[in-house]
Amino acid sequence: MLDLLPDGVVYYQTIRDESGEVVDFQLVYFNQQIANMAEGRYEVSPGLLLLGDNTAHEASIRPLFEEYKAVLTQRTLREYDYFDPNLKGYFSLRINKLNDGVLVCSRLIDKTASLRIQQQATLLQNVLNGSINGIMAYRSLRDEAGHIVDFELQSANKAAEEMLGQQAGEIVGKTLRELYPEEIEMGLFDWYCQAVERGEPQRTQARYHEPVGIRWLDLSANPLDDGIVVTFIDITSSREAQVQIDNQASLFRTMSQSVPDLGVLVCDRDYRILFANGDLPAIFLTEIKDLVGHMLEEILPAEMAAYIRQNFSDALAGRSRYMNEEIADQYYEVFVGPVNDSEGQTVMAVATLRNITAVKHAQQQLESSVNELKRSNQNLEQFAYVASHDLQEPLRKIQSFGDVLRDQYEEVLGDQGTDLIRRMQSAASRMSVLIRDLLMYSRIASYREAFGKIDLNQVLSEVTDDLEAIIADKKAIIKAETLPIIQGSALQLRQLFQNLLSNSLKFNRANVPPVIEITTQNRSATELPFWSESDKKASAYVEITVSDNGIGFDPAYSERIFHVFQRLHGRSEYNGTGIGLAIVQKVIENHQGDIRATAAPGEGATFTILLPCR
Structure with a gap:
């Protein structure tokens, strides 16, 4: 009767090793339809092994072996569509556990439908291989209680092969615990189980320790039937770049806090505050630590917001400005300029404000002292001129009167009187030279031609x-x-x-x-x-x-x-x-x-x- 059926019927007995692990299946029975389908393509006779006697076709038969094995383990009926590359057709399989073996009923699917399915499968595989993301499909492996105990890899695209350094033919059919035991310790296995049991997509980032260093992957797990599709992409470069950016931002924040009297304000092209730190003027409507995320108009009085917005607008247009401003009774040295990205496009505007109030007050005091010194020098020059004129005139008269006394009254004065006149004139002459030299020293000290x-x-x-x-x-x-x-x-x-x-x-x-x-x-x-x-x-x-x-x-x-x-x-x-x-x-x-x-x-x-x- 089974030979009259249009479906193929075959029964396989389980072959186990010493530990009881299923290692192959042995053909016990097949009907005429099976013999007709296999004619010229497969050798079929009682006693043949599914894997052991079909080593040339192991790649296409291995999925059947895994399906049969899963039915034995889970004790459930399975329906499975299978494309046989040797028979060039798709078959619909119904697999049942029978004693310590499996009973398989197979039906050839319509050739047109089979070709269409094959074309769709080829298209799908090409799409998957064209993706820059690694894509791997796993089937859940459950124990007798129905709990997921592992995942079996069903397929992997080209990107996954390149990122993992393994060919799909080497890893398809192996379990997650065999391939990537570290994912158990990382908690990814439990994460995959949650995606399957809850029927909800999951996404995370994971760090892998490899011989060449640290690798970061961005992983997405999407449930599919009783399994998952894991999509991943290597984000090591972007993650390291983000770490560098975070470190630079931390360094910039620390430096701006460490430099005395310096404040920094950064906004984007929408005039939203991205960064605020340091010694900023007391003009804001909120505390400095709360400025980030607010628009200019939200944190400043209207007039001041309009003024700062204009300066930021110039910076966003690529123009820089240096200026000194008096803000809230304090003096600031201000720089406002653009911040460009790697392509030279202006993406932000930055303002740095250095509080120079103490310097300004010192400068004002210095200018006052300089002006006072100038007035003192002018008075000194005037005094030197007057002193030289007023002192030289009496000295000239002393010398002149001495000449008169010596010439006209020499006999009356006698030798002693004449000597006194000579000494007086010598002293007056030395005084005249001294005044002249002092005047010259004063002029040279203050002369700035x-x-x-x-x-x-x-x-x-x-x-x-x-x-x-x-x-x-x-x-x-x-x-x-x-x-x-x-x-x-x-x-x-x-x-x-x-x-x-x-x-x-x-x-x-x-x-x-x-x-x-x-x-x-x-x-x-x-x-x-x-x-x-x-x-x-x-x-x-x-x-x-x-x-x-x-x-x-x-x-x-x-x-x-x-x-x-x-x-x-x-x-x-x-x-x-x-x-x-x-x-x-x-x-x-x-x-x-x-x-x-x-x-x-x-x-x-x-x-x-x-x-x-x-």
Whole structure:
């Protein structure tokens, strides 16, 4: 009777190993319809093994084996549509447990429908393989109580193969516990079970520890019949990038909090606050920590919101602005500018505000002090002019009346009276010279004329002309190299050379004609001598050395000699006011240079001058 049926009927006996695990099925019975369908394609005879005797067709037969095995385990009737590539047709299978085996009824599905199903399956497989996401389909494996104990992999697309480094043929048919035991410990197995039992999609992100490092996957589990379809994509790069962004945001937040007197405000293109931190002005309608997420108009008075919105609008248009603003009785240095993405598109606007109130108050105090100093200098200059005029006039009269007394009353005064008149006139003359030198020092200290190009050779020539008489009288020799042209004040540089040469001519050794040598060389800012205190604002300097063969001085006084009224000798030995070298140093300071004196008693003196070349 079974041979008369249009359906194929076959019965397989279970083959188990020593542990009782199902390892194959042995053919016991088949009807005529089975023989007809298998003719020329499969060998069918009682005793043949489903897997063991069909190794050439194992890839297509393996799914049948798993279905039969599942029926034995779950003791339930299963209906299964199966495409046999050798028979080139789809079959509808009904599988029942019978004793310790399975009874299978099969019916060939309509060829047209079979072809259409095959085409749809091919299309579906192509779509799945074209996806950039990994896709894997699992079938639930249950115990006798109906609890899910594992999942069997049914299929995997190309993306899954590439991401996992395994071919589908190597892993299809294996269980989750065999393939990915770490997912049990990670809790993903329980997560898959929930998706199946609840019939609801699930989504999560999972971190996998691999030999090459950490891998992050974004996983979605969607229930399908008594199984799940797991879709996943590698998000390691984006996850690491997000970690970097979070770290940078944390660093930026910490830095903005750590920098004193600095506040930061960031908005998007809709003028919604994205970030607010630090020392922001007390103009907001809510606390700084609550600003994020609000629109400008929600957190500021209308007039102030409109003003800030305009500045942010300029920034979002790609324009930056620096400005100083007085806000809520505080002074701020403000920068407003665009924030661009990797493609150069402006996506945000940022404002940084540095509270400079303390600096502003200090600046105002400094300006007040400078103005006060200017007024004091003006008063001092006026006083110096008046003092020089008013003091010089009585001195001139003292000398003039002394001349009259000495010329007209010499006989009456006698030798003693004449000597007193001479001493009086000498004192008046010294006072006149002292007042003149003080006035010159005051003028040089406060004089700020615009610098111009000065030929130092011309300056030196004019000075030696002025000193021609004393040079001739002392039979002095002046040797000078060619001097450079520099930026400076002609009047002050003339005073510099005149005082240095006058000193060399004055402090000569007895019966030894003075020899004065003037040399020069160029120096870069990195080649300045160790003693120089120049701020090195210039890139190049000229070094001028004025040396003589005079009496010299004790090196202990090499700095003291530049102080006002400092004299190393009495008036009876050498005349002078003790102001000449103080004027020299003031000229050097006005030219942002430096000077040093070296000497030894009886061996002459050397003055080394550094002047910037501009």
